[in-house]
Amino acid sequence: MNSLFKNILIGLAAVRANLTRVILTSLGLTIGIFTVSIVTAGVSSIDKEFDKSMEYYGNDKIYVGTWPWSFDFDWWQYRNRPKISEDSLEYITKYSTYISDVSIKKNTWTRGSFGNKASWLQLNGVYPGYDEMLSGTKIVNGRFFSQNEWDLQRRVVIVGGTVRDGFFDGEDPIGKKIRLNNVTFEVIGELKKQGMGMVPGGTLDNLVIMPSSTFSRILTRWGFDELVLKTKPEDMSKAKEEVGMIMRLARKLKPDQDDNFSVNSADAYQDQFDAIKIAIAGMGFLVTGISLVVSAIGIMNVMFVSVRERTREIGLRKAMGATSNNILIQFLSEAVAISIIGGSTGIILVKLITMALSAFSPLPIDFDILLIFYTFMICVFIGVSAGMVPARTAANLNPIDALRHE
Amino acid sequence: MPKSKKEIIAIDSISKIYHLGNNVVKALDDVSISIYENDFISIMGPSGSGKSTLMNIIGCLDVPTKGVYKFNNELISDMNDSQLANIRNEKIGFVFQTFNLLPKLTSLQNVEVPLIYSSLGRKERLQRSEEALSIVGLSDRMTHKPNELSGGQRQRVAIARALANKPSIILADEPTGNLDSKSGVEILNFFDELHKAGNTLIIVTHEESVAKRAKRRVELFDGKIVIDE
Numbered sequence: 001m002n003s004l005f006k007n008i009l010i011g012l013a014a015v016r017a018n019l020t021r022v023i024l025t026s027l028g029l030t031i032g033i034f035t036v037s038i039v040t041a042g043v044s045s046i047d048k049e050f051d052k053s054m055e056y057y058g059n060d061k062i063y064v065g066t067w068p069w070s071f072d073f074d075w076w077q078y079r080n081r082p083k084i085s086e087d088s089l090e091y092i093t094k095y096s097t098y099i100s101d102v103s104i105k106k107n108t109w110t111r112g113s114f115g116n117k118a119s120w121l122q123l124n125g126v127y128p129g130y131d132e133m134l135s136g137t138k139i140v141n142g143r144f145f146s147q148n149e150w151d152l153q154r155r156v157v158i159v160g161g162t163v164r165d166g167f168f169d170g171e172d173p174i175g176k177k178i179r180l181n182n183v184t185f186e187v188i189g190e191l192k193k194q195g196m197g198m199v200p201g202g203t204l205d206n207l208v209i210m211p212s213s214t215f216s217r218i219l220t221r222w223g224f225d226e227l228v229l230k231t232k233p234e235d236m237s238k239a240k241e242e243v244g245m246i247m248r249l250a251r252k253l254k255p256d257q258d259d260n261f262s263v264n265s266a267d268a269y270q271d272q273f274d275a276i277k278i279a280i281a282g283m284g285f286l287v288t289g290i291s292l293v294v295s296a297i298g299i300m301n302v303m304f305v306s307v308r309e310r311t312r313e314i315g316l317r318k319a320m321g322a323t324s325n326n327i328l329i330q331f332l333s334e335a336v337a338i339s340i341i342g343g344s345t346g347i348i349l350v351k352l353i354t355m356a357l358s359a360f361s362p363l364p365i366d367f368d369i370l371l372i373f374y375t376f377m378i379c380v381f382i383g384v385s386a387g388m389v390p391a392r393t394a395a396n397l398n399p400i401d402a403l404r405h406e
Numbered sequence: 407m408p409k410s411k412k413e414i415i416a417i418d419s420i421s422k423i424y425h426l427g428n429n430v431v432k433a434l435d436d437v438s439i440s441i442y443e444n445d446f447i448s449i450m451g452p453s454g455s456g457k458s459t460l461m462n463i464i465g466c467l468d469v470p471t472k473g474v475y476k477f478n479n480e481l482i483s484d485m486n487d488s489q490l491a492n493i494r495n496e497k498i499g500f501v502f503q504t505f506n507l508l509p510k511l512t513s514l515q516n517v518e519v520p521l522i523y524s525s526l527g528r529k530e531r532l533q534r535s536e537e538a539l540s541i542v543g544l545s546d547r548m549t550h551k552p553n554e555l556s557g558g559q560r561q562r563v564a565i566a567r568a569l570a571n572k573p574s575i576i577l578a579d580e581p582t583g584n585l586d587s588k589s590g591v592e593i594l595n596f597f598d599e600l601h602k603a604g605n606t607l608i609i610v611t612h613e614e615s616v617a618k619r620a621k622r623r624v625e626l627f628d629g630k631i632v633i634d635e
C-alpha cells in the first residue's frame with residue numbers, strides 16, 4: 001500500500017512537470033465529460049417536463065378529436081374530416097360502459113386583458129363539472145361555474161396561474177373583471193400552477209376556462225373542439241376501443257369506411273416521446289463516445305511520448321530496485337491523473353454552465369454527487385485503458401537497454 | 407582465495423554476444439569467475455574489453471547470452487521480476503560509469519531513489535540520503551541538481567546513491583575516473599573502510615593506484631579473463 005502510494009506520487013510529479021501538455025491532452029476528455037453531463041441532464045429534464053405534460057393530459061382521459069396526437073401527422077389527410085360535435089357525447093353516455101364522465105372542450109386562443117395588461121391566452125369552453133375531470137391541476141381559490149351559469153351562458157371564467165401572476169400581480173383574482181376578445185368576464189376561480197410543459201404554448205398555466213355555452217355564443221372564432229372522456233387508467237385501452245366503435249355509430253360510418261375522427265390519450269405520446277428521447281440520448285452518447293475514444297487515444301499518445309522521454313529514468317529506477325509493477329503503477333497514475341484533470345475540468349464547466357443557466361431559465365440539471373462519482377469512474381477507466389499499453393511497455397523495459405537509450 | 411569464505415557470486419562460462427548486422431561482437435567470451443563474501447576486486451583491461459558488460463551482468467542489469475550465473479547459490483535466470491528487483495535494491499549498490507543521475511531531481515532526491523523502492527519510511531529515507539551524501543562530502547550540495555554540479559561531484563552523488571541502501575556488494579564502474587587525486591583518495595579510503603566492515607567490492611579502474619588497494623585483481627582482454635590473482 002505504501003509502495004503503491006510512492007509510485008503514484010512519482011507519476012503525479014511527472015504530471016506536474018508537464019502541465020501544459022497534460023492540460024491540452026485532457027481537453028478531449030473535458031469535452032467528452034461535458035457533453036455526457038449535458039446530454040444526461042438534458043434528457044432527464046425533458047423527461048420531467050414530459051411527465052408534467054402527461055399529468056396535464058391525465059392517464060385516465062380519452063380525447064376524441066379530428067387529428068391523432070402525433071408529432072408527424074399528415075395534416076392534409078385529416079383536413080376534410082367533419083368537426084367534432086357535442087351530439088356524439090349523447091351516444092357515448094348512452095352506450096359506453098367504461099366512460100364515467102364526459103365534457104366538450106372547445107379550444108381557442110385569444111387576446112386577454114386586464115387594465116393595461118394584455119396577453120395571449122388559451123381558452124377552453126367546457127361543461128359544468130369539468131373541474132372533476134381536471135388533471136394535474138385543481139381549483140385552489142374560488143369555485144368552478146355551476147349548471148345554472150352554464151344554462152344562462154354567464155360570462156364567468158376560471159383562470160390559470162400565469163393569468164393570475166400576469167394580470168393581478170399575485171393579488172386575489174376573484175371578482176376581478178378581465179376582457180377576452182373585447183367581452184368582459186368575471187373571474188370566479190383560480191387553478192393551481194403547473195409550470196412549463198411540452199404542450200402548445202409551452203406553459204400549462206395561461207389558461208382560461210369558461211362555460212362552453214358562453215364560449216359558443218361569444219367566441220365563434222377559429223379553434224377546435226374535442227370530447228374529453230374520463231375512464232379508469234386500467235380500462236384505458238378497452239375504453240378507447242369502445243369509444244372508437246361508438247363514434248363510428250354516432251357518425252354512421254359503414255364498415256368499409258375509415259374512421260374520420262381520432263381517439264387519443266396521453267400514452268400515445270409516450271411512445272413517440274420515448275423514440276425522440278432515445279434519439280437525443282443516442283446522438284449525445286455517440287458524440288460522447290467518439291470524444292471519449294479520441295481523448296483516450298490522445299492520452300495514449302502522450303503516454304507513449306512520456307515513456308520515450310523517460311526511458312533512461314525507467315532504466316535507472318529498475319536498476320535501483322524498481323519492480324515492473326512499480327513502473328507500471330507510476331505510468332498508470334500519470335495517465336489516470338491526466339484523465340481526471342480532464343474530467344474535473346468538464347465537471348467544473350458543467351457546474352458553471354448550470355449555475356449560469358439557472359439564473360435565466362428554470363431548466364433543471366441534475367448536478368449531484370453521483371455525477372461526480374460516475375465521472376471519476378469514467379476517468380479512471382479511460383486513464384487505465386489508455387495508459388495500459390504505454391505503461392506496460394515501460395514496465396517491461398530491460399534496465400540496461402533503457403539506460404543506454406539516447 | 408580462502409575457501410572458508412562464502413561464495414556469493416558464481417559465474418560459469420558466460421558470454422555476451424552482440425549481433426550488429428553481419429558483425430558479431432563478443433563483449434564477453436566464456437568468462438567464469440567466483441566472487442566471495444568480503445572480496446575486494448579490481449577489474450582492469452583496455453577500453454572495450456568487456457568490463458562494463460561484466461559489471462552489468464553481475465549487477466543483474468543485463469543477462470548473458472550464454473552461461474550460468476548463480477547469486478547466493480540461486481540461478482539468476484530462474485528469478486522473477488520482483489526477486490531481481492530485490493537483489494538490485496538491497497544486495498547490490500551500483501555506481502555507473504556514466505553516473506546516470508536523474509536530471510530533474512536534486513542530489514538528495516537522486517540518492518533517495520533506491521530507498522523509495524525499499525520498505526523504509528519517509529523520515530528514515532531522508533536521514534539515510536543525507537548521511538550518504540555527507541559520507542561523500544556533499545552535505546552542502548543536497549539541493550543542487552546534477553547540472554549544477556561538477557563532474558566529480560556528480561560522480562560522488564552516484565556513489566552516495568549506491569551506498570544509500572547499505573548494500574553488502576558494491577559494484578563501481580570507474581568510480582574515481584572524474585575525481586581529482588585528493589577526493590579520489592578519500593573515496594578509496596572509504597571503500598577500504600567498507601571492505602573492513604565486511605562488504606564485498608568490485609571496482610573497475612584504469613588506475614594502477616586503485617587496483618593496488620584491491621585484494622584481488624582481474625584483467626579482461628577481448629572479453630576474456632586473462633588474469634585473476
Ligand SMILES: Nc1ncnc2c1ncn2[C@@H]1O[C@H](COP(=O)(O)OP(=O)(O)OP(=O)(O)O)[C@@H](O)[C@H]1O
Nearest residue numbers: 424426431432433452453454455456457458459460
Ligand atoms: N549494446 C551493445 N551493442 C553492441 N555492442 C556493444 C553493446 N554494448 C557493448 N558493446 C560492445 O561490447 C564491448 C565491450 O563493451 P564494454 O562497455 O563492456 O567495454 P568496457 O571494457 O567497459 O570499456 P570502457 O573501459 O571503455 O568502459 C565493446 O566492444 C562494445 O562495443
Ligand SMILES: [Mg+2]
Nearest residue numbers: 457458503579
Ligand atoms: Mg566501461
